[in-house]
Amino acid sequence: MTFPMLVDSNNNSYYNQYLKHKIDLPGYWNIKDKSLLLDVTGNGYRVSYKTGKTENEAALIRANCPIPISCGIFYFEITVISKGKDGYIGIGVCTSQMPTNRLPGWEKQSYGYHGDDGNLFKGSGSGKQYGPTFTTNDVVGCCVNLMQNTLFFTKNGVPLSEATNDLKGMTLYPCIGLRTPGESIEVNFGQRPFIFDIEQLIKEEKEKVLKSMKSQSNGEEEINSTQLVLDYLIHHGYFETIRSFAAVTGSSGQNLDSQLDDIKNRQKISDLLSRGDIDQVIQELNRLYPNFLQKRQDILFKLQCQKFIEMIKTAPIEDTMAFGQQELYKFSQISEDYETTLQEIFSLIAYTDPFKSPVSSLLSEQRRDPIINDLNCALLVHCNKPAIPVLEKLIRQCKVVIDESISNNASSFAGLLDLKEFIDSDSL
Structure with missing residues (x-):
């Protein structure tokens, strides 16, 4: 049995930019990649620790696919349905090699924020104080920024401090871990609006990318934007617009x-x-x-x-x-x-x-x-x-570069780029 990816872009515009680029994102828990101690229900979103098992046996589950590099920023949240007996709930990311009998952050190339003590675990069974504890009804989020190779967590919509900045080169999956009977969470991969304002963060990152692209000079002669526009208008025969444009720009x-x-x-x-x-x-x-x-x-x-x-x-x-x-x-x-x-x-x-x-x-x-x-x-x-027109060629070439970067998962910010936003950007 497999669960469908039920992301409704009408409810969560965060996913619109990725869906239009046809980027495959994690969308539900993978029932074939989990501990036997976990039950998955609710269209692949809810995970519960089975009762009647030996206590304190860690159990982990990964999402259906890894976070693609080309998405740039990936975010997901969990709602704690029940903290169960002890609330040993961990949220984070890990590679495909992470054993499913461990909690997020307990193994190398895995990172986890745990609810019982608020500790952050980074590839070790020993955690360090990071944030507040979380329990039943709390909403906890995990944000991966592949442009900066950083990771941070949120609690009830409030961002916590940077958890790590060494994610480069890793193929990571969203994951959660439970440990004692009665623990239960429900994930939000974008099927409904997030508590944390991820869209504002993405907007800020887009602005940084656009400014960076503008500031990088390759030493070549600058393109005459006036002539580009004029050539475009001439090509399509916008007679009156050409005359007005030429008068304003002195191109007569x-x-x-x-x-x-x-x-x-x-x-x-x-x-x-x-x-x-x-x-x-x-x-x-x-x-x-x-x-x-x-x-x-x-x-x-x-x-x-x-x-x-x-x-x-x-x-x-x-x-x-x-x-x-x-x-x-x-x-x-x-x-x-x-x-x-x-x-x-x-x-x-x-x-x-x-x-x-x-x-x-x-x-x-x-x-x-x-x-x-x-x-x-x-x-x-x-x-x-x-x-x-040269202007149309440039736009087509930019689109090809973006599309190829996405399809080959070659760029960490390609999925954030919108060609219209790039053209309209005040930074250009």
């Missing part, structure tokens, strides 16, 4: 005037294409960009296919079929991809009412949008401009 000039003229041309062609007037699109392309369609047969093919589709809507079927045979059939000899596309659009002729056919989506106006985008990019390349 003869070259800008020429690019504004080009934007007008591309916008005019895009508008014609969005209305389905393919003949006029081709006419304007030949007038404004001579030899473009001769060089870009792929764009010509897409335009001619769209013309065929527009003719299906309005022209006599005889004229549509004649156009297909005279202008489109020759493309089928060029590549299999072209032939497949032609077979699909030609199938429209087979239906009495193509608008109610299985391929009716071909007739939607939305089908023109990707052609508009492809044509715009092709015209930019034709005019010796990048098909993708």
Whole structure:
């Protein structure tokens, strides 16, 4: 029997940042990785020490998976349902090698905060005074900061002092240990809001990361942010925004005037294409960009296919079929991809009412949008401009770096980074 991970991100926004990155986090107790002296109930959250056993036999259980490095900060809490006979309850983290007949902190590479005496145990059976004791109804938390390699505990929402700063290189699991009959706890891995304000801590750590990234210079020439934004606006043809932006930043000039003229041309062609007037699109392309369609047969093919589709809507079927045979059939000899596309659009002729056919989506106006985008990019390349704005490339590259760092568990702060927050950060 296994328990599902029941984390509701609507109830606890702490987990939203990790769920969107698809980071696997500890979410319940592992019933296959525990002492036989423990019972697990309540969807994998509640752990109780069995009665009728020899007293003072320690029993430990680990979570279903280790804390991933890429999450940066991991936090969980337990509520003491009952302190049982003696309240020998320990909370902490340990490696997979930790024996399940020991309490957290009693073995090397394990750390535990114990309720009966408030002591902290760090890889030894001898504890040191750390915090207050805890008992029935208390909520105790454990926070692992893998960016700083530190660990601290909380009691009833109040953070205690740093417990250790030597977690580097360890693969750690959340764990708890019980020792006498009647002891029982319930864990919160994020299925409900925490008592401790973990989100404020994460916010503070994010700010530190962003400031650190900003302060680190690689010695390369600084990117001209004004030009990045201007190039982006020019690429997408935001005519009025460009003029306003240029006026504010002092980016005007003869070259800008020429690019504004080009934007007008591309916008005019895009508008014609969005209305389905393919003949006029081709006419304007030949007038404004001579030899473009001769060089870009792929764009010509897409335009001619769209013309065929527009003719299906309005022209006599005889004229549509004649156009297909005279202008489109020759493309089928060029590549299999072209032939497949032609077979699909030609199938429209087979239906009495193509608008109610299985391929009716071909007739939607939305089908023109990707052609508009492809044509715009092709015209930019034709005019010796990048098909993708440098700003978009930088953002895509940043996203790839973050995603790869997370998937390879290579960075301790990648899971905390939100690309939009990074771009909007005042520290940048």
